[in-house]
Amino acid sequence: MTEDGMSALIKEWGGEEHIPTRLKRQFVRRPLCEAQGWLCFYCRLPMEASGGSSVAATLDHVKPVSRGGKNSRRNYVAACGRCNQDKGDMSAEVFGSLRGNYEGRGLPKSVRDKLKNIPPSERRRRANQLAAELRAPAPKPDAQGGR
Numbered sequence: 001m002t003e004d005g006m007s008a009l010i011k012e013w014g015g016e017e018h019i020p021t022r023l024k025r026q027f028v029r030r031p032l033c034e035a036q037g038w039l040c041f042y043c044r045l046p047m048e049a050s051g052g053s054s055v056a057a058t059l060d061h062v063k064p065v066s067r068g069g070k071n072s073r074r075n076y077v078a079a080c081g082r083c084n085q086d087k088g089d090m091s092a093e094v095f096g097s098l099r100g101n102y103e104g105r106g107l108p109k110s111v112r113d114k115l116k117n118i119p120p121s122e123r124r125r126r127a128n129q130l131a132a133e134l135r136a137p138a139p140k141p142d143a144q145g146g147r
């Protein structure tokens with residue numbers, strides 16, 4: 001499908017928000033996967049076209065819906081099911097950095113500095129911690145509960 005053809009369809013549907021899921025797979029997910037060479041945006045491993053498995057291609061919101069991201073083509077990348085799940089409501093920049101794709105582009109310096117010293121084997125675990133920190137306001141120094 002050409003870019004023009006897609007725009008026409010989106011107009012007909014009354015905007016990208018209203019594209020039915022089945023059509024979204026066909027006209028949004030598939031072209032994205034092809035543009036990415038069927039490699040996950042984050043981990044760069046091959047994705048499968050059919051659903052269900054952890055390596056199946058999914059549409060991932062660059063800016064999570066929980067943070068005001070839209071269901072829009074411009075807000076999607078194709079990611080494997082595992083990355084999509086691990087990403088949770090992290091932004092693409094943060095998660096991509098942790099997965100080694102984004103190289104810290106667009107991240108606050110404080111986060112880039114944190115990432116620099118994390119060995120790749122630690123990144124996955126650290127991703128969850130960092131996500132929690134970014135999600136929640138910084139805890140007061142005296143309110144830090146141990147776990």
Ligand SMILES: [Zn+2]
Nearest residue numbers: 040043080083
């Ligand atoms: Zn992946």
